[in-house]
Amino acid sequence: MALPRERPRGRLRVGVLISGRGSNLEALIDAAADPAYPAEIVLVISNRPEAPGLAHAARAGIAHRTIAEPSREIFAAEADAALRQSGAELAALAGFMRILDNGFVAAWRDRLVNIHPSLLPAFPGLHPQRQALAAGVRFSGCTVHFVRAQVDSGPIIAQAAVPVHDDDDEARLAERILAAEHRLYPMAVRLFAEGRLCIRGDRVAISGAVPPEIALFNPAGG
Numbered sequence: 001m002a003l004p005r006e007r008p009r010g011r012l013r014v015g016v017l018i019s020g021r022g023s024n025l026e027a028l029i030d031a032a033a034d035p036a037y038p039a040e041i042v043l044v045i046s047n048r049p050e051a052p053g054l055a056h057a058a059r060a061g062i063a064h065r066t067i068a069e070p071s072r073e074i075f076a077a078e079a080d081a082a083l084r085q086s087g088a089e090l091a092a093l094a095g096f097m098r099i100l101d102n103g104f105v106a107a108w109r110d111r112l113v114n115i116h117p118s119l120l121p122a123f124p125g126l127h128p129q130r131q132a133l134a135a136g137v138r139f140s141g142c143t144v145h146f147v148r149a150q151v152d153s154g155p156i157i158a159q160a161a162v163p164v165h166d167d168d169d170e171a172r173l174a175e176r177i178l179a180a181e182h183r184l185y186p187m188a189v190r191l192f193a194e195g196r197l198c199i200r201g202d203r204v205a206i207s208g209a210v211p212p213e214i215a216l217f218n219p220a221g222g
């Protein structure tokens with residue numbers, strides 16, 4: 001069943017899917033605590049009952065549930081039904097560690113977003129910070145993108161470039177990227193909620209977007 005294209009007035013209703021810590025969920029909840037923010041979190045789904053992130057939803061009084069179903073198809077059907085029942089207009093993956101069923105991805109096409117801790121298309125999949133260190137890049141970062149069937153692929157909405165330091169290990173780099181994620185995801189959801197995103201093939205045009213004027217150099221001083 002296709003999702004409705006016209007949206008009611010008011011804040012965009014967002015469902016968030018998590019598997020673990022939920023710090024990006026927390027950043028979205030914090031953003032939505034401001035009544036001027038154009039989106040609200042209406043449902044949190046975890047595929048793991050012990051996900052610490054569920055506590056963020058509970059604390060904020062947001063409906064939350066676990067769907068621990070091992071079958072990919074049944075998980076997708078239950079998640080789809082729960083999201084629709086909640087009135088979610090956008091589904092946001094935030095540290096969601098299961099591969100989603102293709103039917104789910106198709107049903108939520110252009111209404112399903114993900115955050116990944118690298119500058120996609122570089123370093124998709126597991127351990128992107130480790131991959132970045134191994135490749136010797138001087139910048140990595142994070143990406144919010146619309147979800148397509150292939151893992152960590154789809155039209156890119158927003159990215160933050162994060163410098164790699166010579167003494168970084170995986171944990172230090174991940175921490176610096178995570179701080180950027182917590183700003184990037186609320187910003188990307190805001191752009192969606194404001195109706196400013198237009199998907200043209202593999203690219204996203206953003207109305208009123210202001211790109212930075214200057215290049216970043218690492219080492220600085222270039």
Ligand code: GRF
Nearest residue numbers: 021022023024095115116117
């Ligand atoms: C984040 O780095 C996110 O980009 C990746 O998984 C991590 C989840 O962290 N997909 P959290 O659960 O949001 O704290």
